[in-house]
Amino acid sequence: MVIKDLKDRFHFKLLAGEKGLDNEINGLYCCDLLSWVMSHAKDGDAWITVQTHINIVAIASLLNLACIIVPESIEVDSDTVAKADEEGIPIFSTDINSFKIFTKFYEAGMR
Amino acid sequence: MGSNEKNTGIKLEYEILKDDFARAGEASSGIKKVLRQLGIDSSAIRKTAIATYEAEINIVIHSEGGKILVYIKPDKIEIIAKDNGPGIKDIDLAMQKGFSTASNRVRELGFGAGMGLPNMKKSSDEFYIESEMGKGTTVKMIITL
Ligand SMILES: Nc1ncnc2c1ncn2[C@@H]1O[C@H](COP(=O)(O)OP(=O)(O)OP(=O)(O)O)[C@@H](O)[C@H]1O
Numbered sequence: 608m609v610i611k612d613l614k615d616r617f618h619f620k621l622l623a624g625e626k627g628l629d630n631e632i633n634g635l636y637c638c639d640l641l642s643w644v645m646s647h648a649k650d651g652d653a654w655i656t657v658q659t660h661i662n663i664v665a666i667a668s669l670l671n672l673a674c675i676i677v678p679e680s681i682e683v684d685s686d687t688v689a690k691a692d693e694e695g696i697p698i699f700s701t702d703i704n705s706f707k708i709f710t711k712f713y714e715a716g717m718r
Numbered sequence: 719m720g721s722n723e724k725n726t727g728i729k730l731e732y733e734i735l736k737d738d739f740a741r742a743g744e745a746s747s748g749i750k751k752v753l754r755q756l757g758i759d760s761s762a763i764r765k766t767a768i769a770t771y772e773a774e775i776n777i778v779i780h781s782e783g784g785k786i787l788v789y790i791k792p793d794k795i796e797i798i799a800k801d802n803g804p805g806i807k808d809i810d811l812a813m814q815k816g817f818s819t820a821s822n823r824v825r826e827l828g829f830g831a832g833m834g835l836p837n838m839k840k841s842s843d844e845f846y847i848e849s850e851m852g853k854g855t856t857v858k859m860i861i862t863l
């Protein structure tokens with residue numbers, strides 16, 4: 608899967624990081640404890656989190672995560688959006704919850 | 719922020735401010751960019767990224783401020799994170815997975831899993847921590863290349 612698919616196939620709303628859209632997604636990871644994410648998320652993972660402060664961009668960039676997905680229409684801080692644009696880390700917003708996001712990826716063939 | 723020095727390899731130095739959440743992660747991101755430009759192997763970059771990030775966040779959250787020094791040498795990366803206090807009372811306890819004194823405010827932001835120090839230890843090939851109450855904490859980590 609390519610990050611762009613989240614926009615084109617899942618109709619998630621792209622909030623930031625346009626320039627990272629062509630990268631591959633290798634997996635999906637969901638956790639809101641940042642140092643837990645730091646030790647367990649893998650290169651190329653799409654990361655689902657309810658955290659929306661600027662630090663999530665640093666984490667995604669340090670770990671080479673594919674993108675960030677914010678579930679349930681949680682609002683994302685504007686400085687987070689600005690930083691993600693600068694770093695080229697796509698951030699998506701969707702109204703569905705984590706379980707439904709996982710389901711979509713599964714149906715799209717991700718294992 | 720880099721400077722070339724003959725015998726020590728490349729030295730990077732970053733000032734880390736207390737409670738500066740907005741900039742937290744900038745030092746580790748900067749360090750990662752330099753390592754990338756130098757063509758350092760990707761697994762060493764990942765380890766260094768984790769080690770420096772956790773050190774940086776701990777200085778922001780738990781200390782009065784400090785600095786991170788990185789020495790990039792032909793055979794290893796040396797990271798020194800040094801702060802100006804308050805120090806850690808019981809290092810063995812602080813090193814345990816899940817132990818955290820983070821405030822509720824900071825926990826709501828996703829910090830405070832008590833995994834930072836264990837992550838630093840796991841990501842480095844050599845890990846040393848020293849702390850004196852009232853003085854400060856120094857963490858030294860070596861990642862071999
Ligand atoms: N530089 C420091 N100065 C003072 N105390 C520290 C410092 N670094 C760590 N500590 C103490 O050690 C505890 C454990 O640190 P650790 O990084 O493992 O977890 P945390 O920072 O609380 O949570 P997490 O890193 O998972 O977000 C901290 O809660 C704090 O009490």
Ligand SMILES: [Mg+2]
Pocket residue numbers: 642772775776830833834835
């Ligand atoms: Mg920590």
